[in-house]
Amino acid sequence: MxxxxxxxxxxxxxxxxxxxxxxxxxxxxxxxxxxxxxxxxxxxxxxxxxxxxxxxxxxxxxxxxxxxxxxxxxxxxxxxxxxxxxxxxxxxxxxxxxxxxxxxxxxxxxxxxxxxxxxxxxxxxxxxxxxxxxxxxxxxxxxxxxxxxxxxxxxxxxxxESAGRLMSREFVAVPESMTVGDLIDFLREGRELPTEFWEIFVVDPMHRPVGTCALSWILRTPRSISLVDVMARDQTLIPVLMDQEEVALRFQKYALISAAVVDDAGRLVGQITVDDVVHIIQEEAGEDALLLSGAGDGDIHEPIRDAYLARVRWLIGNLLTATLASSVIAMFEDTIARMVALATLMPIVAGLGGNAGTQTLAVTVRALATNQLASTNAWRAIRREMAIALLNGSTVAVIIGIAVSLIFQNTILGLVIALAMMTNIVVAGLAGVFVPLTLDRFKADPAISSSIFVTMVTDSMGFLVFLGLATMSGMVG
Structure with missing residues (x-):
């Protein structure tokens, strides 16, 4: 040997x-x-x-x-x-x-x-x-x-993308009348059992799951013990029509290895295992990030026609919202003509506001996707983002205000851009929270179109506040 x-x-x-x-x-x-x-x-x-x-x-x-x-x-x-x-x-x-x-x-x-x-x-x-x-x-x-x-x-x-599509129909289910010894003998006979499994589902006469037994428990328990005395009665049941993203969240929240899938009558029809869910978690996370950018599936193997249709819709939407921002600029043509420096500084106000809004938007969309943000804690999340926006706005406003005052030798211009920057970053924070929350409230996917609306708000508000303050200050009169 x-x-x-x-x-x-x-x-x-x-x-x-x-x-x-x-x-x-x-x-x-x-x-x-x-x-x-x-x-x-x-x-x-x-x-x-x-x-x-x-x-x-x-x-x-x-x-x-x-x-x-x-x-x-x-x-x-x-x-x-x-x-x-x-x-x-x-x-x-x-x-x-x-x-x-x-x-x-x-x-x-x-x-x-x-x-x-x-x-x-x-x-x-x-x-x-x-x-x-x-x-x-x-x-x-x-x-x-x-x-x-x-x-x-x-x-x-x-x-x-439902649990019914995701589930496997290969699982081990046994009646609650069995003992541990009966189950071991059943498993050793190998009657068309799945190649790999980690849990045994115990079912009642109506084939409804009443508990689970991990293989490690079975191997360490005397043969004479009844399954109902060793099984775990608390289990997470997955409705067959549940969305796969919600399935993945339940696996993540409860640290599941596998879970029973049940039909409308509560009967066991399949199981979902963690290896299936890991793929879904990766897929959904990447999908939300790509939707926020408007890049479609973002896959280099995606057909050109599909990629074009996914991206061009987004660009047309941005074109329409950019038209609104340009109309705000048109309202202050005379102001810009009298002080060219304003045209130089406008992109800074709009750009930083847009970045601030994107940061808040990314955090909010992720929190919604992972069920960390709901109606019960929405106002707490809003207060938190407002506090961050005020701190960020104050810091950036002081820096840009001093820099503009020194570069252009104009204290009023420095004060105007500081106030405009502060206002736009706070507005961006509000938009980054309220836009996805509103879309989610109306059952729309906040990852799909939130960034268009947030960009529209930050650009328009940035131009309006900056040029409006410059006009009211009288420095371009």
Whole structure:
């Protein structure tokens, strides 16, 4: 036995050495695929030497295979996927960029996509085909065996980005009448159990979850103990129609590893695990940041037409709000004509106000997205942002006021810009809180259009206060 153990260790060491050598061969010092390796793969694809393609790609980690697919052109990507179809497992599909995965599935024959889908769990298979055209979906579903097809069709019946789409239908549920020994025997028999699971769901005769048992508890408890005596009765149940962002917040708040998904009648229909939720948290966080900037999905693989439509709407909205700000300037043409220095200083007032508003807006949108800000603590948040705005405004006003007075040798001008800066930063703070709160109150996503309104307020107010004070001060009379 000792000799066999040593031999096994030697084999494992050799495998690890081979993997390390392969990684060094294929990757540069920044752990990116080497240009010469990419060139070799592309040459083999152009020569239709698919055996060489397979030999080159096979040593790669699934995440690196996904990177390789994303780095190739669309036509090459289809040929590459066909050449390595049995390497296109769940790990590769999960790592692929959403846009790349969708275009890849559209370009592959239905039977090839079905073959890949059959290797995946239901939730992963659904994520792979849910964005395809209805005709493409039906063609792929027709190639699946009836059981897999029924499970995927049931998942697709739920709304997009809901718990029903996200959940896995592979879980372990047992009746509350079992003992620990009964459960261990059941698990060892391995009756079509999931490959990986961390918790056992205990259900009543109506298949409603009444508790959970962690595997660690089961392994440390005597066989004669009943499950109802060892299970945790407090559990977080996820309604099947709950939005995935809310699901992620519950996992984050309660530090969940997995959670039961229930239908309207309270029956257990699936489970969501933390590995699914980590992806959602990353996706939602990035999505809010990109929405605030108006950059659409912000994905380099996004089709040009989609990126154009997402961004041009935002720019047109900004154009309309900028027109309002320019009309404010037009009201003070005579004032600006009599003192050109005002035109030089106007962008400073508007720019700093805009930056202050963006800071407050980012904090507010994030607080709303993570449920840290609600109607119960809204006024406290407003008072906090106003205190910060007053401190920021005072500091910047003193600095700009002194600087302008010295540079232009005009104390009144320094005082005017100081007051305008102070006012605009405070107004920016108010707008940065009230605009997203108002949009959220009316069930609109505050990340989508808040920045347009905040920019409009800070630009218009900055010009109005600065030029208005300059006019009233009489220094340009």
């Amino acid at each position: 000792a000799a066999e153990h040593i031999e096994d260790e030697l084999v494992e060491d050799a495998d690890r050495g081979y993997e390390a050598a392969a990684e060094k061969e294929h990757h540069d010092e920044d752990n990116r695929l080497r240009p010469d390796f990419l060139r070799n793969v592309r040459e083999a694809l152009r020569d239709e030497d698919f055996e060489r393609v397979y030999a080159l790609v096979e040593p790669l980690h699934p995440a690196d295979i996904a990177d390789l697919l994303e780095l190739t052109d669309e036509e090459e990507r289809i040929a590459l996927a066909r050449a390595i179809r049995d390497l296109m497992g769940v790990e590769v599909i999960a790592e692929l960029n959403d846009w790349v995965r969708e275009r890849l599935m559209e370009g592959l024959p239905a039977d090839v996509v079905a073959e890949i889908a059959e290797q995946l769990e239901t939730d992963d298979a659904v994520a792979m085909i849910e964005d395809l055209d209805r005709a493409d979906q039906q063609a792929i579903l027709a190639e699946l065996d009836p059981e897999d097809r029924a499970a995927i069709e049931a998942a697709l019946a739920y709304p997009s």
